[in-house]
Amino acid sequence: MRHKTFTFSALAVFIASATQAQAAVYDVIEITGDASGVETLQYYDKNTSTLAEKVQFYGQGIEPSASGVNCFETSCASTDHKLYGESRFGSDGVDIRDEVPFQLDNFQQINDQWSLERYCNSALGFNTCDTWAKIRYFGKDYNSDNPENGESFGGLRREQFAWQNNYYANTLPLLDNGSDNLERVTTFANTAAGYDSSVTPSLGSLVDSSDHVTTNAAVNALGSSTLGDFTLGVTSSAYFANNNHxxxxxxxxxFVNVNGNQVSLLPVTGNDLVKNMGQTLAWDAVEYPENSGNLLVVGSAAFSPSELNNNMKVPDDVSVSRxxxxxxxxxxxxPSQIFNSWACQFVVFANDAVFWNVDGSATNPEAQLLSERASNRPALDPDDKNRSFQASARAVALVNQKPVMVGYTTDSVGNDYYAMRAAVYKLKDGVTGTxxxxDWAVSYIPNxxxxxxxxxxxxxxxxTDINENGKVIGVAKSARSEERSFAEKLYVYDVNTQKFSWLDSSVSSLFFKGANGFASEINNNDQIVGWVDTETVNQVNGRQRRQRAFTYLAGNDIVTDALPAKSAWLLDDLTNDDVLSGNANKFRIAQATGINDAGVISATALKCENGFQSLSKDAKCEGEERLVAVQLVPKTDAKVQARLDEKEKVTRKGGSLGLVTLSLLAFFGLRRKQ
Incomplete structure (x- = not known):
């Protein structure tokens, strides 16, 4: 097919005659880290002078809105809804939010430079996997001549060698203080009183002070209940000093912070090693039964050690006996044995989907399993004991006044090997009360x-999420290359009707064949946000593609006339006000992470302090771009003014429409009411 190429200037003249200046659907409001104080913390004991330049802020979610509020109809301020997020000084190595590395490692073997590179080669395919792995392992700005010197930012190795070198936190949890500023969130893990007194004598003296923080943590949800406002997420233990380690x-x-208490969510009761060292993650919560004062928190928890004698469990450059x-x-x-052994710091676990009943007291509840594993789903794969069972409840919503959870569980594929598969957890028929x-039944999501x-x-x-209408969103990571990409595909599933559909080119050209994406949240208006590839360059034997945030109106009801039902948009197109020197042109929206029912979106954006050189999607920044946390607040006079590309092809490979074509259709009022 012949490709037609338009230049930015030609399209700009064409569009300008048909549109109104300063139109946009969302205002972009940066939520700064001014109040967090993270720039003044110690990071390592060699040099702290550059922290303010290195720290980056990520928007990870937004406070739920009050019933009936629609910011497209009634003007909202950014201070009306709190954003939560985190700060990072460098690469995170392995995401603190993952039960196991990169969500797919039932072997739990991704723990050094070489295993990171193997993962990249097999699951991502970049021709730069050696560099990708080094940054993940040694940290950002590592010294290529001496990467082990510890003067880089972030990286998995720093955490592994804390045994010898002490540790300084890389990921810190933050919450909007209501004034567009982020403040640090503290948890039970920041003080010695938060730990079991039977364990701490064996650990030593806690290392966590006002400027030397050793706990990494992240907020996953916040909300309101009859117990009061709550904040939940995941934290690491602080480090403890004991003799020479x-x-x-x-x-x-x-963790859950509620009713003035900082609660630790304990693993499944039973195994002694699990009790003392087992991991847990809190993902989401609802009050159930409604107005009962019981917070139903969902997530994952260790229930058994994984195989402990596998050579892959200890990195090659850690000198401990396997x-x-x-x-x-x-x-x-x-505890005196396990906390005085460097090897025990590398213990890993089989994890299952769980819930905790949190009553607002200071009691630390133990995890309860959401379902009984079948007889062929033991902790270790019978065919390969290096693989372990993994499951998690990632989100919960009240669907028809009953809690429904979604996430994944382990499937024994052909009774041959373990793999993670999307799942729904429901209360069994007839179950009432707390x-x-x-009390739960688990089922796979079809297709x-x-x-x-x-x-x-x-x-x-x-x-990844479910709303009160029973609409589920998620991702599926391809094992085969499509269009030179191991694509992470997006889908929507309805638990009420069992209808399944892909977000693909039949929905919008944004979701072209072979595109990678992530669907992060869906609100009760069926509006989805996430991020997706915006270019088609080869990833397999090529480079990582540029990605940008998107929104998709999956429902049939009108949210605002500017965004028709069943339409998909890059959020860069919805934040353009056509003012080169304006605030909006300082930002390009990289990832959309949350959306409430009022329509307010949390996101992480690329910021160019003096503004990008043009209004186009791929405009360059004079100076350095930074990652910042932003709110996207709907405008009551919302109008779409899509950004143009400097040079854009009408036809996009694998898509039904090119981006310019899609933008033009949107620009000329392709809006309909249903």
Whole structure:
């Protein structure tokens, strides 16, 4: 097919005659880290003079809105809804929010430079995987001549060698203080009183002060209940100094701050090693039964150690005896043994989907399993004991006044191997009152089989969110290359009707064949936000594609006339006010992470302090771009004014319409009411 190319100037003249200046759908409001104080914290003991330049802020979610509020109809301020997020000084190595590295590692073997590079080669395919792995492992701005010198920012190695070198936090949880400024969130893990007194004597003295923080943490949700406002997420243990080493009790532990209490969410009761070191993650919560004062928190928790004698569990450059891992399991009931062994810091676990009933007291509840695993789903894969069971409840909503959770569980594919598969957790028929273990039933989301015949189709599938209408969103990671990409595909599923559909080119050319994306949240108006590839360059044996935030109106009801039902948009197109020197042109929206029912979106944006050189999507920045947390606040006079590309092709490979064509259709009022 012949490609037609238009220049920016020609299209600009064409569009300007038909549109109104200063139109936009959302105002972009930066939520700054001024009040967080993270720039003044110690990061490492060699040099702290450049922290203010290195710190970056991420918007990760938005406070739920009051019933009936629509910011497209009634003007809202950015201070009306709190954004939560985090700060980072460098690469995070392995995301603190993942039960296991990169969501697919049932082997739990991605823990050094070489395993990171192997993962990149097999699951991403970049021709720059060596550099990608080094940044993940050694940190941003690592010294290529001496990457182990510890003067880089972030990186997995710094965490692994904290045993010898002490540790300074890289990821800090933040919450909007109501004045467009972010403040630090503290949890039970920041003080010695937050730990079991039977364990702390073996750990030593807690290292966590006003300027030397050793806990990494992230907020995953906030909301309101009859107990008061709550904040929940995941934190690491602080480090403890003991003689000539530093140790932490656990790698990850869910937390809830509610009713003036900082609650630790404990693993599943049983195994001694799990009790002392097991990880948990809190993802979401609802009050159930409604107005009962019981906060139903959902997430994941360790229930058994994974295989401990696998050579891949200890990085190659950590000089500990791998056989010591077996002793960690043997000595699991003795804190003085497990917290005085470097090897035990590398223990990993089988994790299951769980819930906690939080009553607002200072009691630290134990996790309860959401379902009984079938007899062929033990903690370790019977066919390969290096693989372990993994499951998680990532989100919960009251659907028809009953809690429904979504996430993933482990499928024994053909009774041959373990893999993670998207799942729904529902209360069994007839269950009333405060839920208990075994009150739940789990089912797979259809159309997401890991294999087709004997051929592997997906590396993993998972559900990321659910709304009160029963609409589920999620992703499926392709095991096969499509259009030179191991695509992470997006889908929508309705638990009420069992209808499944892909977000693909039949919906919009934004979701072209082979595109990678992530659907992060769906509100009760069925509006989805996330991010997606915006270019088609080869990733397999090529480079990583540029991505930008999107929104898709999945419902049939009108949210605002500017955004027709079933339409998809890049958020860069919805924040353009056509003013080169204006505030909006300082930002390009990289990832949209949350949206409430009022229509307010949380996001992470690229910021060019003096403004981008043009209004186009791919405009360059004179100076350095920074990642910042932003709110996108709907405008009551919303009008779409899509950004143009400096040079854009009408036809996009694999898509039904090119981006310019799509923009033109939107610009000329392609809006309909349903």
């Amino acid at each position: 530093y140790a932490r009790q656990f790698n990850k532990r869910g 056989s010591d891992l077996t002793n960690c399991k043997t000595n699991g009931a003795d 839920p208990t273990a075994k 997401l089989n890991i294999e087709s015949g004997d051929e592997r189709v997906y590396r993993y599938t998972l559900a």
